[in-house]
Amino acid sequence: MDLKDSQFDAKDIGLHDQGRLRIEWAERQMPVLRKIRNEFAEQKPLKDIRIAACLHVTTETANLAITLKAGGADVSLCASNPLSTQDDVAASLIKDFGIKTFAIKGEDNETYYRHINAVLDNGPVITMDDGADLVSTIHTKRTELLKDIRGGTEETTTGVIRLKSMAEKGVLKYPIIAVNDATTKHFFDNRYGTGQSTIDGILRATNILMAGSVFVVCGYGWCGRGVAMRARGMGANVIITEIDPLRALEAVMDGYRVMPLAEAAELGDVFVTVTGDIHIIDAEHFKRMKDGAIICNSGHFNVEINLEALEKMTKEKREIRSMVVEYCLENGLRIYVLGEGRLINLASAEGHPANVMDMSFANQALCSRHMVEKGKELASKVYGVPEEIDKRIAFTKLQCMGVKIDSLTDEQEKYLSSWEMGT
Numbered sequence: 412m413d414l415k416d417s418q419f420d421a422k423d424i425g426l427h428d429q430g431r432l433r434i435e436w437a438e439r440q441m442p443v444l445r446k447i448r449n450e451f452a453e454q455k456p457l458k459d460i461r462i463a464a465c466l467h468v469t470t471e472t473a474n475l476a477i478t479l480k481a482g483g484a485d486v487s488l489c490a491s492n493p494l495s496t497q498d499d500v501a502a503s504l505i506k507d508f509g510i511k512t513f514a515i516k517g518e519d520n521e522t523y524y525r526h527i528n529a530v531l532d533n534g535p536v537i538t539m540d541d542g543a544d545l546v547s548t549i550h551t552k553r554t555e556l557l558k559d560i561r562g563g564t565e566e567t568t569t570g571v572i573r574l575k576s577m578a579e580k581g582v583l584k585y586p587i588i589a590v591n592d593a594t595t596k597h598f599f600d601n602r603y604g605t606g607q608s609t610i611d612g613i614l615r616a617t618n619i620l621m622a623g624s625v626f627v628v629c630g631y632g633w634c635g636r637g638v639a640m641r642a643r644g645m646g647a648n649v650i651i652t653e654i655d656p657l658r659a660l661e662a663v664m665d666g667y668r669v670m671p672l673a674e675a676a677e678l679g680d681v682f683v684t685v686t687g688d689i690h691i692i693d694a695e696h697f698k699r700m701k702d703g704a705i706i707c708n709s710g711h712f713n714v715e716i717n718l719e720a721l722e723k724m725t726k727e728k729r730e731i732r733s734m735v736v737e738y739c740l741e742n743g744l745r746i747y748v749l750g751e752g753r754l755i756n757l758a759s760a761e762g763h764p765a766n767v768m769d770m771s772f773a774n775q776a777l778c779s780r781h782m783v784e785k786g787k788e789l790a791s792k793v794y795g796v797p798e799e800i801d802k803r804i805a806f807t808k809l810q811c812m813g814v815k816i817d818s819l820t821d822e823q824e825k826y827l828s829s830w831e832m833g834t
């Protein structure tokens with residue numbers, strides 16, 4: 412399955428054997444995607460469809476790419492974050508599966524965008540984004556590609572927000588399905604996936620003891636809920652910061668302390684941002700922190716911690732462990748930043764486990780099929796995932812887990828649809 416030199420860029424193709432084994436390991440925990448792959452292999456619903464994908468290049472994404480290829484698609488793949496690529500996986504996708512892959516862990520900004528452009532050079536019919544970088548590049552610098560594009564999908568909350576803003580301003584030029592909005596995606600991936608893998612990333616980077624630590628979670632969306640829940644499960648004393656009164660109230664009733672970050676800054680041992688917004692942790696907070704505070708981010712972009720402001724307050728810095736940089740401030744205190752403020756679950760761990768990505772990527776696979784079949788009928792808007800896809804994935808996942816559930820009796824069905832019946 413030899414690709415031409417211009418059809419890939421990876422750190423070391425020699426890593427492919429290890430990558431292939433890890434891809435196989437993930438596949439065992441992705442039964443829903445496996446079923447879809449078998450169906451795709453038979454029906455070829457994506458025959459000759461060029462799919463450009465900008466996703467975290469992990470073992471789970473590899474299984475998605477292989478599934479799309481089984482469906483007949485011509486897939487090209489690049490990373491959606493410079494630090495999230497698993498180099499052995501990229502090597503295996505290229506060498507063992509013939510998938511055009513352009514991704515190197517730690518790539519600089521210029522290489523990151525060169526890889527995005529290399530993927531776009533394949534002339535996509537469908538785009539698949541995690542953070543909307545393909546859509547944004549196409550709409551600003553590669554508008555010549557628009558004429559062939561039928562539609563796209565978006566994986567993450569941050570990307571969906573960007574795309575909805577484009578649609579509202581009337582600048583979005585093709586339809587997008589917001590995979591993130593499927594219940595079988597954000598209820599599970601964002602909560603249990605981000606929850607577990609963020610703690611995993613922090614622990615792999617630092618090896619700190621969670622029990623008894625004061626753990627500040629900035630943002631109580633689905634990801635924040637997951638991180639808080641898992642931190643509490645390991646004995647941390649969790650504080651939530653929020654700007655939304657409903658979410659704050661929910662956090663209070665879930666049993667957490669809720670307070671402004673300026674107050675939490677003085678108490679926290681560990682800080683995690685999961686808000687999707689810029690400069691959540693800023694100079695005023697760094698100034699108040701305890702010596703030894705650990706800061707990291709699990710939101711999509713590396714904007715949540717104001718590292719520029721931190722640099723300005725810093726006398727010296729050094730990498731004290733892999734993925735841990737010690738900032739020694741003018742006031743003598745030390746602050747530790749993990750993974751350069753990039754999403755810590757992918758920078759220092761392996762991202763969400765395969766078992767939960769199974770549902771997220773089943774949504775991606777079925778939505779790309781839906782886009783191929785129905786894209787021409789759709790307007791240039793952001794659409795939710797069709798309910799039948801969401802339901803099918805929930806049903807299949809339960810089936811794969813061997814969990815059976817009840818169904819309504821005729822009498823119960825009738826009762827629910829009859830407004831006349833009362834006491």
Ligand code: ADE
Binds near residue numbers: 468469470757761768
């Ligand atoms: N996003 C979060 N975790 C991921 C994973 N394991 N693979 C791809 N994208 C992810």
